[in-house]
Amino acid sequence: MKLDLLTSLYVFMLAAFIGFEVIRRVSPLLHTPLMSLTNALDAIAVVGAIIMAGQYHAHRATLAKILGTIAIVAATSNIVGGFLITDRMLRMFKPSGPKKP
């Protein structure tokens, strides 16, 4: 348990550093798509909700099922909506055509 925690803290720390380095390089031009993309990725929390809603629980099974299902709905709508709108926005970003020398 103690070791697990420590490993998790290492993972968190390294991911935060990678996050800072990678995201610092994203041009301000794309900050809106950045936010909608990270939002979609963040909705990976759906995996926790899936296990919660589908697992066998000896106690409070109804609570887990109801809240788990609502959580799945919330996260899935972020995944679907987030990826859709990010792609829509990125498709709009076009460089100048070669019309002018």
Place this chain on the structure above:
Amino acid sequence: MSNVLASDTFIEITYLIATALFILSLKWLSSPTTARRGVFAGELGMLLAIAGTLLHHGIVEYKWIFIGLVLGTIIGVPLGEVAMTAVPQRTALSHAFGALCVTLVGTTEFYLRTPGVPRFLMGVLSLEVILGSLTFTGSLMAAGKLQEILPQRPITYKGQNIVNLGLLAIAIVVAGMLVAHPEKTQLFPLIVGIPLLFGVMMIIPIGGADMPTVISLLNSYAGLSAAAMGFVLDSKLLIIAGALDGASGLILSVNMSKAMNRSFSNVLFGAFGQEQTAVAGKQETRPVRSATPEEAAAILAAASKVVIVPGYGMAVAQAQHKVRELYDALTKRGVDVKFGIHPVAGRMPGHMNVLLAEADIPYDKLLDMDDINGDFPQTDVALVIGANDVTNPAARTDTSSPIYGMPILDVDKARTVMVIKRSMAAGFAGIDNPLYYLDKTLMLFGDAKSFVGSIVRELGGGHE
């Protein structure tokens, strides 16, 4: 049992690949040329992780999972199709959904494990639900203000910060008590309820111009709460996704607070939207020069280098498509047209870029403040459309100005400045803008969309 082990290893491997794809996804987002590949990588990672999870041996019932996935998709599709002008409120709403998911899972986890939740777990669980629930109501409030369902005007009262910080402090103290005595389950509703209230109170004093900072901050909170959920469920994938999202929100919040010249701690503690001391009263009636669309068109046509500075006013007037026509008409005449974009223009980071890209303006013409400021001395005409405070030279020169020190677009260094504005009313900060009284400044009074439309007609452009 070995089957279970094999399937668990398989699931862990899908998570590992998903993690790599998520990091690549953000890496590819750094440039518009590879960004769409980034979205694809993210989608692939997500699909793998969800498919892997569905194979989890502990899942005994699939009915509700599929109902949830289908309902979520039904809600998600229209949320992915909203108009570009509605993107800020959509983003706020999605932060609310993400936080809702995290809070619900955290709450359920507590009631499933209680009594006998280990101390450390209780600590991160508290963090998860506190951050989750305040982000949920805070983001709903922000979305309501952006959608103009709620009054956009900041509502402030005496001692507001003390009340807010007090609420947060109580929630933290209760969480501390729960960590010390995890068996006191009756305390748990408090660490959900109080932050829910705090989220509302936190956004009440926020005005529209503070929204870019607030949305970024809520983004960061949503990410951190998901990372905390990863600790609770011991899921490395979730810890990493949450850390990436948290880092992204934090970077954006720091950028935004810098661009508004606020210290980051000031923003962190929710002390934004401080009462705007009404300096508008001492506004003098100095003469300004104004011009008609014909005159403006003639000046623009004679220029060789034009920089357009858009602000939230352009979004409100839905003028971005007319601005594109202006861009086309001028480019056709051989005028070099660029756009200068302030980091806090609009209601969220990057808002103006998305609107202008939607109107088909090439992204290499959209320049960030730091990249365009050096160009203004060689610029013939700076055309300001619906922006005010971000062009106020008082921020550079007048130490007594409330916005002194805020980085601005140096439009006053251009040879001629034209400002499209409804009236002489002060901007968000309630500060008079000396730019308007300069000899080189021409005020173009009117609605942004129709005024730009008239200029385009004069230039002989228009609907192709």
